[in-house]
Amino acid sequence: MKVIKNINNNVAICVDDNGHEVVAMGKGIGFSKPPYEVDLSKIDRTYYSLDSHYVTLLSEIPEEVIDVTLEIVEKGSDYLGVNLSRTFWFSLCDHINFAIENVKNGLVISNPMTNEIKHLYEKEMLLGKWAINHIEKRLSIQLPLSEVSGIALHFINAEQMTTIGTQKDEITHFIDDITEIVESEMNIIIDRNDFNYSRFVTHLKYLLKRSTRLNETNSENVKLYDEVYEKFPELRKTIEKIKLYILAELNIEPSKEELLYLVIHINRFCTRAGL
Template identity: 65%
Template sequence: MKVIRNINNNVAVCVDDNNHEVIAFGKGIGFQKAPYEVSLDKIDQTYYNLDSHYIALLDELPAEIMEVTTEIVKKGRAYLQVDFNKSFFFTLCDHIHFAVENAKKGLVISNPMVNEIQHLYDNEILLGRWAIKHIEKTMSVKLPESEAGGIALHFINAMQSKKTTTEKDEIEYFVEDVTNIIESEMNLIVDRSDFSYSRFVTHLKYLLKRSKNLDKASSANVAMYEQVFQQYPELAGTVGKIKNYIMNELHIEPSKEELLYLIMHINRLCAKEGL
């Protein structure tokens, strides 16, 4: 396999024997100056036919984030006995990068879903807890315990591919309805290929799952909720519409902390559109 461009010391853009472009991961494969031939036994993972936004993300992510995410994905694959689709690595990378940057800035927001997730998804929450310990060990960054739930949600989302067509349709309709509310209320077009949207969809899928199990989320961070709602009245109005939709469709009332999370996600979607 021929390396044509190095992304970092352990990731490179390559061309295989059939002249197909591939992103390859392997310790030290990007150390030499390109172009050069690399032995296949030095390559741990390859990704074919990647969308351009995934490749762009690789250029933005620190090497240590990609390395720690690779280990977490390996652990998850072995523990859950499942192969993940190619987008999983990149969305998880993006999430971990965001979480690490927040931790470095001292920004800690509790996740209202951790307690509920651990009752519904024992294996995934264990993986999330292993991941935050592994990140602390390898990067010397301590993530809050709530991030175990955030990482677990990515594994849960990855397992959605095992659902039946009917279940997938239900999820897709729910996500699209909520997205349409945001687009209508905020007067924007949401980029559904963006990683911020992927995070948002993961959160909505959890809400749908919780409604089926008749679970009620806890409500903490009430003071932050009140502050954010006053600071962003337009976003608060949009979230109010989504809250009404959820109550009508799922027959549950989102907690204040879940609404806070929705505001954060929507604010990030708006920021991507320059609003």
């Protein structure tokens, strides 16, 4: 297999013997200057027809985070006894990298769903605990305990990918409407293929699932929300419109804790747009 472009030391874009482009992963395969031939025995994983945003993700995330995520996914697949999709680890990798960035920036957010997950998904929570311990051991970075449930949620979501058509339509409608509110109020166009949007959609899905418990709050998150709300006054109108929309759709007013997550996601969209 011929390497035609290096993404990092362990990931490269290659061309196989049939002339098909493929993203290949393997220890040190992207170390030399392309083009060059790489032995198939050095390749651990290959991805054909990989979306461009996945390739971008691979180039932006540190290699050590990619490596530790792959180890967590392998452990999780064996422990849970499930065949996870070949691209599942991309979303988990993005989440873990995002959590690491938050720690480095001194931003710690508790997960309002932790208690609920703890009672309903004991195995996934144990996996999440193992994951953050493994990250600390491998990367010398201590993630907050809230990431136990954060990582567990990714595995839970991967296990529950099948959704009946009616539910899917309702979820799509909910997500599309809130996305349009953000775009209209912030005067931006959100890239639906960007991982920032994937992260935003994932949060909205969980928000929708736990709509009967949106009034539960954590005092530290409320305090952080008030600080962020004051820091980004341009987001206030957008958040207020989203609050009214959720109230109208779900007949429940979202808590400051829930809105804090939305503020962070929206701010990331604006940063991407250069605002």
